[in-house]
Amino acid sequence: MVTTVNLKPLVFEKPAWSTAEASPGAEVELSCTGKDLEAGLEVFFEISGDSGHVDVLKGAADGELFKATWKAPNPQGAVEFTFDAVLRQKPSPANGQLTVRRRLTSGPLKVSGYRVAIDPSGVDAAFVPKQEKLSVKLAVDDAGGAAKAGRYEIWGERYPSDKPLYTEDFTPSAGDITWSGWDGKASDGVLAGKYITPEFSPYRVRVIIGPDEGAVKDPRGSGRGKVAVAEASFEVRIQSVRIRTQAGLAGGVQAALDDLLGIEPAQPNGAFAAAGRLPVEGETGRIRVATVRHNTLGDSLNQGRTNTTPLAANPTWSHRVQDAYMDGGPTKFQIDAAIYTRPEIPVEIEARLTSRDASKNSSPDFGLFEKEALGPLRFDVRAEDEYSAALYTGGTPEATYLANAAMCVKRGAHDTPYQSGGTPVITYWQQRFVIAADGDQDLVTTQAYVPGSNELVVYLNRARLTLGASADYTEPDANTITLRAGLTKKDDVVWVLRGPAAAHGAAIARWAVFPPGDNTHAHYGGIRGAATPNAALLDRFSGAPAGTEPIVGKGANAFPYTADIKLDPDGAGDARERVLSYAATSGTQLGLAGILFSPSVVAGDSYRLVADVEPCPYARDPGFVASRAAPAAAGAEKPPITARTGVMTVWRVCTIASSQKLPAPGTNGLAVGVGIADALLAGRAHPGDGASMNVANLNTLADHAFNEWVVPPAVAGNDPHQDVALGTFRATHNGQAGVFGAGHVALASNADVRNEVVRWDHYRVLLPPGIPANRRQAVSNAIAALPAGTTPAAAMAAAQGAIAALAPLDPDPPLNVGVAAIPLSPVGTSAAAYHAWVMRTVRAVTHAQLDALTPQVNPPRVMSVLRWPNMFLDIWNNGAGGMTTAAVTVAGFCRGNGQSYFSTAGGNPDTFEHEMGHSVHLCHFSTGSVGNSCWKHHDHGYHACKMGYYNQAYAVPMPGGATGPNININTGARSLFCAKCLLKMRGWNDEVLPCNWTHPDVF
16 A cells, blocks of 8 residues: 655744733733644744843643744843743653754844832931931932832841841832921831831841832742842941930929039039039039048047156156057048948940931030930940059158058058068058050069069959960069060050068958059058959949948939849959940830949949940841951951040048138127128138138148048028127027136127137136235225226236335235235146136136037037137236236137137137048147147158147157168148048048058058
């Protein structure tokens, strides 16, 4: 049989687009003709553009045509697309899995794409959420209007989500667009409904435009190739940090802080540049702790003394080495320790964010505070010891002593000095070095140590170094340490602290704990090295022990930041210094962190509060490198943002709350020439200055002890010196009639008041010694003829006249009618004894006036002053021969219980300063009296202490077997307070302070 086969050639032709030009996102049909195709053949369309292959679609048969639909992409600019229509067999082993039978290329399809771009300079580098809105400038290039949908997305580089934290849809249009409607509130993720914070910064703004909503919402999926995307980064970042007192404190608490905190400069009149706040960096502040305990009538102002001949009729008192430091009663430090409480200043720490407005990022704002855009921000807080180099290098008489006290401990005690081979021994010591040049290694110590005994602790800046040949330093000899090569840079600070390894007497706990410095160590009465590390930083208010002062800064409310503070975040225990405070995330303190700053009450201790914000200042830290590396530093660690207060130094503030005086001449009905005329208030260096009352000079002296004296007026702006109530004065005087006896002078009116506190005819009570017994009646008659209140000198003259009128052998005339014979002084009474008898009454009456005009307070929180030209007239104290009077030399005194008196008509010009020294428990230095020269209480390196008497010599009684030189003290012209007095006024434990650092036989 014959088989006939009819062969028809296949037809595969005419590849074509359905249109020559399309917009992005438009559906375009691809087609070609295919007839008489063998079984197993397929048609595919391979689409290409100007950058190569784009897509592959499978054709579907539609009659003689094969078709596919393609959505035009969004190219960058105008692009011509072509496709190859490919006829191929189904892959099989027989054809090697792929056989192309025909390939036809279409004509071009022109697609003009749309683009979106963000101008880098048109995006805010940073902004403050809530207060500001992010501004983004973008440009859309879409001449054909093909982009029908748009979307703004905000992403956080460290945001714990795979989705944007905020989205916003918009309809794009060609041209420039500014988006500025978003205030930073997130809509998704952990911050949903809250404002973004620096915690997840940096952020990205992503702008997407495309043909439809589905494409822009799923740009990596359905929108792939069809959308245009632009991105730019921005930040929410910390611009600055502020440290300040807590806002909104109760009125009483704030008033107390107004008194406590003063900003320098202090004016001579006692005013400050500002009050009630912490100093900012560059300012100097005072922490003004009120002195609330002056000396009482019962306080000892003398050192221990011993009657060296106890059975002698006239015993000799001597202050010996082996005698007690005090003559009974506590020291000033012991008194203070039972009274004073440290302030607890509520401090808030405020982070300010970088504003999109550059003018807000510099002075005075330094950024904007937005409590809702900070999150749980973490602050590293510390209270630094501010080293006071000027105290030790300023050339003042006390500089050497103060340097020793700040850096050393002398072994021994005042009643048991210690020496070794005729040399005193320094046990514990510390020394500060400032590196002079990069790489310096050898540090030579003034004091010695024992190498290899682990006696030293060494700090370089804030890091503790390790001993060892392959570590940080070695100990080549007893006065040298050698640092590792390359370890130091110029101006680095190195502290070397030594605690002796061998027996050395009483151990001093925590001498070498961090931080070192010259704030008062606990051994000397301060808080550095105290049992609690970070003693100056607290997380809650303390409870003041019974009998102590209220805590300044503490009110009825609890400290609101307690739960957000970690005093020992690293579990370092005694070695800790780091304190963390977190910004509150709720409540009225939202966005703020806090700490309680509790400085010591030892005057002269200086602090600076520091708060660091690390580059990743949150507990959550996914470790995004850009958050730590400065862009320009090639991976170098970005430094923390640091806030520092100015230096704050503790001062003690003493107050003269009452200053009274005899009124001015010509006022109040006073007799001519009676009264005290102070300089006009406007012309005084200090408002409290007056005759024999130089407060300005007292403050100049007290400045060396960081002590300050104030004399506040009863009414602001008025004279702080008030006239005494003369009615009270006269009533008190007249009430002493029983004390005055026959010598009473009644003060019937103010005209009877004189320039003497006491008016008393002492000669009417008892005639001075030396009046001849056979002239008693003559003298009595003469005195009886004198009016009450006649001066002792005039009475003496009358007595001399009466005696001179009689011949030596004339008998004593009879007493006149009504005249009683005045008693004679007992035989043997000396002029000095008579003078002392008069003065006992004069003092008693003066004390009565003090009690009436400036009542006693026990214990005294403040001082009162009474001034009068004189306490009493010259006393007629000798009736023998030519007769004499003796001056009353009491220029002033501090009685105790807050009372003091000063004469304005004579005496030393610095009696006021000397007596106010007594009011703060300072003892005499050299007075010329063996029983009243408290040599253990003073610095033997400075004899001219204000607490001595002028030009008085004293020899310290040396113990048997003494090896050192004699100690001979001569006050000369007294001048400043000595160093030991200064430290006592500052609040140091003076009993453990030596009186002589270099002498082997005394402590």
